[in-house]
Amino acid sequence: MKKTPMTVTGAEKLKVELHRLKTVERPRIIRAIAEARSHGDLSENAEYHAAKEQQGFVEGRIADLDLKLATAQVIDPLTVNANGRVVFGATLNLIDEQSSEEVTYQIVGDYEADIASGMISISSPIARALIGKELGDVVEVQVPGGVRSYEILAIRYI
Known part of the structure; x- marks a missing residue:
């Protein structure tokens, strides 16, 4: 299973x-x-x-x-040794480079995702693009509205 x-x-x-x-x-x-x-x-x-x-x-x-x-x-995100990389459970502060809007997301499982609460699914395009990245990295994500660029401002494991 x-x-x-x-x-x-x-x-x-x-x-x-x-x-x-x-x-x-x-x-x-x-x-x-x-x-x-x-x-x-x-x-x-x-x-x-x-x-x-x-x-x-x-x-x-x-x-x-x-x-x-x-x-x-x-x-448990607190027990993951991620060495400053984005991993499952990480909470991220990102800046949308097109709108200059700062957003906070936590990467969670499919069953607990709730975009209104800032919880994005590990299966989402944004999370898949962010996994493995580090502080300061810029990622481009193909979303339904086009390509979005996000810079990673902070990574927390809470």
Whole structure:
């Protein structure tokens, strides 16, 4: 089975969500199904059908999270000996040379990427272009809007 890189923080978030689904949501839905069943005829019972639909969603999400955690290769950026290079888990301050806008990104696993929070996937074109680079390097990245150039201003392993 292929291992997928994930930060410690990302793995912890998935574990918290999985725990909530198993200990809060699943029992709540089971109670809702039991309550709806007590009302009699299930064929026309909207509450029953809604609860069963929720149950399907929650069970699917639990299975998805179980698989993601089972195949995760959890990497702690604090323990990586990167010798000043950009690696998985690194947090970077970059300057977009076209707009002079400074951006901060952390390179994370596919499951934890959230561009609005500054977390880019290891599979993204920007991350792939940055991996292995050092402080002061300029990288050109082909993005949907064209070619962008970024200079690496800072590399942190947090």
